[in-house]
Amino acid sequence: MAGPRTTVEAQAFYRMYHSYADIPDPWDRLRWCRYGLDLLQKEVAAMVGMEEWLYQDLESGAFHRSFTPELADKLAALYGIPVEDILDDYTLFLHRGGGDFLRRYREAKGWNRQQLADHAKVSRTSIRCWESGQKTISQKCFCHLVENLGSDFPSMLRM
Numbered sequence: 112m113a114g115p116r117t118t119v120e121a122q123a124f125y126r127m128y129h130s131y132a133d134i135p136d137p138w139d140r141l142r143w144c145r146y147g148l149d150l151l152q153k154e155v156a157a158m159v160g161m162e163e164w165l166y167q168d169l170e171s172g173a174f175h176r177s178f179t180p181e182l183a184d185k186l187a188a189l190y191g192i193p194v195e196d197i198l199d200d201y202t203l204f205l206h207r208g209g210g211d212f213l214r215r216y217r218e219a220k221g222w223n224r225q226q227l228a229d230h231a232k233v234s235r236t237s238i239r240c241w242e243s244g245q246k247t248i249s250q251k252c253f254c255h256l257v258e259n260l261g262s263d264f265p266s267m268l269r270m
Contacts, residue, residue: 121146137197138172144190145170159185174199180206200265201253207268209248210241213256216267217242232259 124142134140145155156166161182168175183206187194198206208215217227217238224242228235233255240246248256257265 136172137199138170140192140196141186142170144192148190155189158189174202178202195269200257200268201250203268204248204253210244212268213238213248214242216264219267230260231256
């Protein structure tokens, strides 16, 4: 996996992870794929049409709202991996439609909005605004939903 531009950092990274399957974090998966293609961050950014600083932040674990579903799809296609592999739960939630995903989750449970609100410990108005797209669910609210809805909520994202 070592190319002519492989750095000492890349070599140390490969010693830390023996295979792609060993990598638990999306940002390290991005780095593994980039090193495997012997690309620089600025080259990857240019290839998918994003700012270099944004790609650098992604590889350091800082996801931004400007990391759109389209950019995620382009990165996944460039690296030949499923998009789920490079997104944390919140970013994957946004990629899956945010409020629309929440509505599909509610319907799969057979709940009305009030029942979802009761389980999630939020107002029915919040549920309505999120599902209709009037408001975007913040990362803080997403964490609150995960905490109150249990493990099947984030696991449904990865199906």
